Amino acid sequence: MQIRTTLTVLTAATALVLTGLWVGNNVNMLPIGASSNAATYDSLFKVLFSIGTMLFVGIVIMLVYSLFKFRRRSGDLSDGLAIEGNLPLEIVWTAIPAVVVLFVGIYSYDIYERMGGMVALNDHSAMDHSAMAQPAMQASASSRVWGGIGAAGMDAPSVGKVLPVEVTAMQFAFIFHYPDANITSGELHVPAGQSVELHMEAKDVIHAFWVPQFRLKQDIIPGQPTVLSFTATRAGSYPIVCAELCGPYHGGMRSNVVVHEPEAYSAWLQQNSPISTTTT
Amino acid sequence: MTLANPSDFNGSLQPQGWLKYFSFSLDHKVIGLQYLVCGFIFYLIGGALAGVIRTELASPISDFVSRETYNEVLTLHGTVMIFLWIVPVVNGGFGNYLIPFYVGARDMAFPRLNAVAFWLIPPAGILLISSYFIAGAAAQSGWTAYPPLSLTTPAAGQVVWILSVLLLGGSSIFGGINFIATVLKLRRPGLKLMQLPMYCWAMLGTSILVVLSTPVLAGTLILLSFDIIAHTGFFNPALGGNVVVYQHLFWFYSHPAVYIMVLPAFGLVSEILPVHARKPLFGYTTMVYSIMAIVFLGLIVWAHHMFTSGTPPWMRLFFTIATSFIAVPTGIKFFNWLATLWGGKIALNSAMLFSCAFIVNFVFGGITGVALAQVPFDIHVHDTYFVVGHFHYIVYGGTVFVIFGSLYHWYPKFTGRMLNEDLGRLHFLLTFIGFNLCFAPQHWLGLNGMPRRVAEYDPAFTTLNQISSVGALLMAISTLPLLINVVLTAINGKVSGDNPWNALTPEWLTSSPPPVENWLGEAPLVTEPYGYGQKQEVTP
Numbered sequence: 001m002q003i004r005t006t007l008t009v010l011t012a013a014t015a016l017v018l019t020g021l022w023v024g025n026n027v028n029m030l031p032i033g034a035s036s037n038a039a040t041y042d043s044l045f046k047v048l049f050s051i052g053t054m055l056f057v058g059i060v061i062m063l064v065y066s067l068f069k070f071r072r073r074s075g076d077l078s079d080g081l082a083i084e085g086n087l088p089l090e091i092v093w094t095a096i097p098a099v100v101v102l103f104v105g106i107y108s109y110d111i112y113e114r115m116g117g118m119v120a121l122n123d124h125s126a127m128d129h130s131a132m133a134q135p136a137m138q139a140s141a142s143s144r145v146w147g148g149i150g151a152a153g154m155d156a157p158s159v160g161k162v163l164p165v166e167v168t169a170m171q172f173a174f175i176f177h178y179p180d181a182n183i184t185s186g187e188l189h190v191p192a193g194q195s196v197e198l199h200m201e202a203k204d205v206i207h208a209f210w211v212p213q214f215r216l217k218q219d220i221i222p223g224q225p226t227v228l229s230f231t232a233t234r235a236g237s238y239p240i241v242c243a244e245l246c247g248p249y250h251g252g253m254r255s256n257v258v259v260h261e262p263e264a265y266s267a268w269l270q271q272n273s274p275i276s277t278t279t280t
Numbered sequence: 281m282t283l284a285n286p287s288d289f290n291g292s293l294q295p296q297g298w299l300k301y302f303s304f305s306l307d308h309k310v311i312g313l314q315y316l317v318c319g320f321i322f323y324l325i326g327g328a329l330a331g332v333i334r335t336e337l338a339s340p341i342s343d344f345v346s347r348e349t350y351n352e353v354l355t356l357h358g359t360v361m362i363f364l365w366i367v368p369v370v371n372g373g374f375g376n377y378l379i380p381f382y383v384g385a386r387d388m389a390f391p392r393l394n395a396v397a398f399w400l401i402p403p404a405g406i407l408l409i410s411s412y413f414i415a416g417a418a419a420q421s422g423w424t425a426y427p428p429l430s431l432t433t434p435a436a437g438q439v440v441w442i443l444s445v446l447l448l449g450g451s452s453i454f455g456g457i458n459f460i461a462t463v464l465k466l467r468r469p470g471l472k473l474m475q476l477p478m479y480c481w482a483m484l485g486t487s488i489l490v491v492l493s494t495p496v497l498a499g500t501l502i503l504l505s506f507d508i509i510a511h512t513g514f515f516n517p518a519l520g521g522n523v524v525v526y527q528h529l530f531w532f533y534s535h536p537a538v539y540i541m542v543l544p545a546f547g548l549v550s551e552i553l554p555v556h557a558r559k560p561l562f563g564y565t566t567m568v569y570s571i572m573a574i575v576f577l578g579l580i581v582w583a584h585h586m587f588t589s590g591t592p593p594w595m596r597l598f599f600t601i602a603t604s605f606i607a608v609p610t611g612i613k614f615f616n617w618l619a620t621l622w623g624g625k626i627a628l629n630s631a632m633l634f635s636c637a638f639i640v641n642f643v644f645g646g647i648t649g650v651a652l653a654q655v656p657f658d659i660h661v662h663d664t665y666f667v668v669g670h671f672h673y674i675v676y677g678g679t680v681f682v683i684f685g686s687l688y689h690w691y692p693k694f695t696g697r698m699l700n701e702d703l704g705r706l707h708f709l710l711t712f713i714g715f716n717l718c719f720a721p722q723h724w725l726g727l728n729g730m731p732r733r734v735a736e737y738d739p740a741f742t743t744l745n746q747i748s749s750v751g752a753l754l755m756a757i758s759t760l761p762l763l764i765n766v767v768l769t770a771i772n773g774k775v776s777g778d779n780p781w782n783a784l785t786p787e788w789l790t791s792s793p794p795p796v797e798n799w800l801g802e803a804p805l806v807t808e809p810y811g812y813g814q815k816q817e818v819t820p
Binding site (some may be wrong): 007029030038041044045049051055056059060062063066067070071072073074076077078079080081083084086087089090093094096097098100101102104105108109111112115117145148149204205208210212215216217218219221222224226239241242243244245246247248249250251252 | 342346347348350351392398420423426428429432435476492517518521523524542557558559561562564565566588589590593597600601604605607608609611612614615616618619621622623624625626627628636639640643644647648650654655656657659660662663664672678707723724727728729731732733734735737767782810811812814
């Protein structure tokens, strides 16, 4: 009897783990990934989705099984078993969530570090750019970059130097300025494979820069410059969405990021540059 | 104990019969029902506002109401549902009705303060709703009222919103002080803290959060009103103010507010499950420690709402870890509830259906919550429909399901009549299906690029938004069987007797509905409120 119970529990647990792993790895809930960060994010998502499925399915099966197995037969007015607790069992189900969240926490910290989230922004080269960009950015009062994601992610397979772009958000548009080429654009154009660093500031209220296909978002805050770095990996056009309520036309505050192959990007620069000889 | 005796106050001046529900009654049972009915009216108003939102979102273009109106509606929806429905009902409503019974008292510690706390709510609610009509424009900056947006939208509506939330916060603080005093100081002689029903612990923990964090919200909103009215610069970047400081102060209250909404629900479920499963509550002591752990952790996780706001890396790391660890005490509670059901004699009536669905919904919302606590995960889905789905699984799938379950469980106590079970099951089915249709697809929408608080969206998201709107329609319809049930039962419902569930908690050891003094004689000493399956002697 004891052995049979143990076997049943073990089989159920194995089935649950396999179900969770299968669901996490095969059910796609995300849009296509178009930045080096997306692959990292998607691996975290798979782990969380797998663990979440295991826990949810396991708990729901336990609940439904109990409701069926221990249902009150009609006419039965007696009580159930007078079990008030079981310390070893309670220690087990304190330990399980503790271990799970510890694992998830450490794993997501690692992911965050690979994304460049732990880079101390104030020591970063971002400083030089924002100093250079002051007239356009109107950020003279803030020599300090407030927050964001730096460009030193370990996964970033960037070639060449970092491409700085200044982003100004206002009700209800994004404006992109390329300080090196002196181009101003309503759309963000970037080359694939090169690290891009956005220096962002808002004119009026808080906005947020979000590209779902990049899995990245950063608030754009009036009075406090923020930085967001990414390396696009897949040519194409992706939506830029404002994610922070910014007024009546918040839902319409959208733009596009166009990821070019490096040659096409050079051509775009040539075409739009006010000085025709300028190249990066 | 004289303070706790309502007969000292309820002289012949107090109206009797149905009129007492419209009076400044000091009876905790009357006040509890006042909270419940008043809250339910605001639930219908908040639900109508949600109907406007889901109608607008049934098509990808902004075509149902103007964009300004849409932002007013979403602001009012959030504010009404949080401050006028869930917080008052689950704390003030059930708390006022049950806590004096549970501690063996004849009333709350401060009956007059109790009545004041309730009577702040209707004027505050009317003020809030009327701002839509009289102030020209209601607040449009969301229930979070982030500056600088809240400084630039029409000022009159925003100021009325602040005033209303301040009144409701004041009401909440009065209630919190009253619950702490009642649980700690009005216990019947001989009744120990560790013998109290679990809902007392939940309300004690909740009230500690209310008293510690609500004043911070009040202070923040007063500063915000200075910025609007007197053009000070606390949160105005043009005058050197700092907008992120507002977010810290706001979430220092508004994250604990989640626990102010769910901890009482945890307590109510802990009362319902043992009764209908005929089993003791599993692991009483660990349940108590879990509540207190949630209270402590709940106070140090607020910045997880600000992972994209420009918080420094170390801060993101700390708040990720602290938030993740809330899963541990919460997990203990859910496993203990499952263990409570295990080996029981479960009657799957309406009260149990809603309570068990609460477990399913809340586990789902809890799992997405742990995912959201992870900074890299959150950076993608923050401020999207994923978050909207997540918190509705917590506050609707969690707390509102428990409110309905509690209504079926305690309605015989309130009125002496049983709610109809068939209508109850219909109500449950419509609510459960409608709720999941409405909010499950929103997770996918958020992951794939739909931000929250928008009146228009990418046409690629149309189908799932329409499914969500159908779910909302079902949820609207689900209130009909409930309303019909309550009205029919009041007219000719089955008489329940004093203790239809054969429950052991003290509120059932008196007549239903109870006399003004709660017990005709002395309050019974119940030291084992969950002593099912064993011989239980109730000392009179």
